Amino acid sequence: MNPKLSLRGRALNILSRQEISRAELARKLRPYVEESDDLTALLDELAQKHWQSDARFTETYIYSKSRQHGNMRLKQALKQKGVDEQLINDYLPDTDRQIENAINVLRKKFHQPPTDMRQKQKYMQFLAYRGYSMDIIYTALKQAWEDAPLITDDSEYESL
Secondary structure, three states, X not given: OXXXXXXXXXXXXXXXXXXXXXXXXXHHHHHHOOOXXXXXXXXXXXXXXXXXXXXXXXXXXXXXXXXXXXXXXXXXXXXXXXXXXXXXXXXXXXXXXXXXXXXXXXXXXXXXXOOOHHHHHHHHHHHHHOOOOHHHHHHHHHHHOOOOXXXXXXXXXXXX
């Protein structure tokens, strides 16, 4: 970036390239704040003019990532980006959408149902890593290959 660029110019440059949360924008601008600059006032102005919006950022982020990741992972990532938890909850996919996404992720990665408990645990760990809750994982595993038999020994789950 140009070293002579004003703080406002830097902010607009960043916002012209990507949606970003207020906290992330503040973090990126902080190294360039001089005594005469008021970062909070600038961030408030950008939000008031709707050039920066945490709601729009959250909606965009969740829309782009929710097909690969579960709500737990989405929520964690957005919290790290400084987004308010209530705002995150407003945009997270509902249970049916999560199950559908988990099934799609499972089918794309594994192509066939698990043949034994070890393989089923591998599938479950994969979905858990992607941020799906155990309820979603169990449902997705049951529904992903409804026409094929699944391993259903639930006593093995207690060891997880």
